[in-house]
Amino acid sequence: MTVDNTPRPRPQAPQSPTADIAVLIVAYRSRDTLGQCIETLGAQTVRPRQVLVLENGSPEGERIDAATLPDWVEFIESGENLGFAGGNNRLAALARCEWLALLNPDAFPRPDWLEQLLEGVARYPEISLFGSTQYAAGYPGQLDGVGDVYHATGLAYRAGYGRSVDLLPPDGEVFAVCGAATFVRRSLFEALGGFDERFFCYNEDVDLAYRARLAGHRAMQLRDAAVEHLGYASSGRRSEFATYYGVRNRLWVFLKNTPGWLFWLLIPVHAAITALLWLSAARFGQFTVFGRALRDALGRRGEMMQSRREIQAGRVATSWQIARAMSWNPLRLLTRAPDVRPPGRN
Numbered sequence: 001m002t003v004d005n006t007p008r009p010r011p012q013a014p015q016s017p018t019a020d021i022a023v024l025i026v027a028y029r030s031r032d033t034l035g036q037c038i039e040t041l042g043a044q045t046v047r048p049r050q051v052l053v054l055e056n057g058s059p060e061g062e063r064i065d066a067a068t069l070p071d072w073v074e075f076i077e078s079g080e081n082l083g084f085a086g087g088n089n090r091l092a093a094l095a096r097c098e099w100l101a102l103l104n105p106d107a108f109p110r111p112d113w114l115e116q117l118l119e120g121v122a123r124y125p126e127i128s129l130f131g132s133t134q135y136a137a138g139y140p141g142q143l144d145g146v147g148d149v150y151h152a153t154g155l156a157y158r159a160g161y162g163r164s165v166d167l168l169p170p171d172g173e174v175f176a177v178c179g180a181a182t183f184v185r186r187s188l189f190e191a192l193g194g195f196d197e198r199f200f201c202y203n204e205d206v207d208l209a210y211r212a213r214l215a216g217h218r219a220m221q222l223r224d225a226a227v228e229h230l231g232y233a234s235s236g237r238r239s240e241f242a243t244y245y246g247v248r249n250r251l252w253v254f255l256k257n258t259p260g261w262l263f264w265l266l267i268p269v270h271a272a273i274t275a276l277l278w279l280s281a282a283r284f285g286q287f288t289v290f291g292r293a294l295r296d297a298l299g300r301r302g303e304m305m306q307s308r309r310e311i312q313a314g315r316v317a318t319s320w321q322i323a324r325a326m327s328w329n330p331l332r333l334l335t336r337a338p339d340v341r342p343p344g345r346n
Contacts, residue, residue: 019118022050022095022186023103026087029058030105033230038073040108046115048101050074052091057081083200084179092189100189104180106230108137116225117183120171124220124343128185129212131177131221133168134158137228141165144229147174147221148206149339152328154254154270156206159338172340174221175325176209181227188217196252198303202242203249210257213325216316221340240289243281247293255304259312260319 023041027034034053041051051073055064057080066075074094082090092100099121101114113132120130134144143160146168150156158178160167182205192211195204209219254270274294281290327339 016045016047018047018049019114020098021046021048021101021114021117022052022091022097022099023048023101024088024091024095025051025053025103025105026056026082026084026091027053027058027064027105028056028081028087029062031062031064033106034064035068036108037103037105038069040111041103042070042072043111044109044114045112046118048114049097050095052076052094054078054082054087054091056083056087083197083204085195085199085201085204086197088179089194089197092186092194095186098186100182100184100186102179102182102184103227104229106137107134107180107227108229109181110226110228113181113225113227116222120183120220120222120225123171127220128188128217129177129209129219130183130225131174131219132181132183133221133223133226134178134180134229134231135165135226136162137230143168144231145178145180146338147219147340148176148178148209149327149332150175150206150210150325151333152266152269152323152326153273153333154250154258154266155273155333156203156250156253157333157336159336159340161336163336163338167338168223169221169338169340171223172221172342173344174219174340175213175327176206177219177221179205179208180229180231181225183225188212191215196256196307198300199249199252200245202245203253207249207253207256210253211311213322214257214259214311214315214317220343240286243286244289244293247277247290248297251294251297252300252304255301256308256311259315259317259322262319262323 053073053075055077057078069075088102117130131147133146136142136144143163143165145158146160148156149159192208196207258266278290281287332339
């Protein structure tokens with residue numbers, strides 16, 4: 001009897017199904033984290049149709065090289081830093097999919113992240129903007145964020161930041177979703193004109209969600225769509241950079257978006273809390289940079305008020321609906337408590 005020793009190919013594992021999703025990653029000084037981010041995308045139970053990575057003007061010696069990325073990643077390079085806002089707008093213009101999954105290069109999706117996002121779409125087909133649960137990478141049992149809360153003082157915060165996972169709520173509506181791991185229907189993103197590139201970075205995600213809400217859309221936070229997030233990997237939480245853009249853009253969000261009578265009711269409250277925060281910034285040696293941010297914000301108030309007129313002219317939501325969607329509890333603001341509300345109750 002003759003034995004056939006001809007090598008036979010090993011059976012291939014079945015490939016994950018492909019979904020009509022484009023993952024957008026804006027990388028700035030992200031060499032240390034991007035590899036892990038891409039690796040976790042490669043292990044998804046549902047594969048995206050596109051993965052686009054933008055090298056966003058990192059300094060020489062810190063730039064991402066296309067040769068280090070797998071061939072299923074589309075690499076785009078910018079000679080200048082476009083910011084988170086401009087970088088994502090550039091990638092969104094290249095996307096050919098129905099859904100855009102915005103992902104920070106220091107966020108590492110769990111294997112079923114995209115699958116859970118699609119299941120969320122199936123459960124809430126009327127929703128076009130979804131947020132992911134963010135766990136604190138390297139800190140087991142700790143949250144990094146469960147949606148963004150917009151407080152009546154005009155301060156926005158990442159809910160659950162640094163808090164125990166015991167506070168993780170079920171699916172529900174939030175005022176805004178964090179841009180570190182956002183899922184948005186491309187048609188909505190385009191209808192809103194994408195991110196406001198004047199923001200550069202910080203609060204541009206709150207601004208986008210606020211404008212979506214004014215246009216009659218809601219944001220849904222999904223408990224089981226999860227990523228591990230380092231956070232502040234390229235800028236530092238209390239850096240002058242983060243303080244400057246956070247302060248400047250926070251005022252712009254308020255000026256552009258707060259509707260009708262709510263604007264006049266809350267503007268003295270916002271002014272008072274801003275003054276208190278400015279004094280507090282002195283404790284961290286940032287009194288001057290805080291003041292410069294306010295000066296620059298107010299220096300472009302004419303532009304912002306023109307944007308306000310355009311946004312308010314087209315809004316669908318009433319001032320009362322926006323007021324109800326805000327958080328008014330000062331204790332929540334101080335503790336970063338989540339504000340995730342049952343679907344349809346917002």
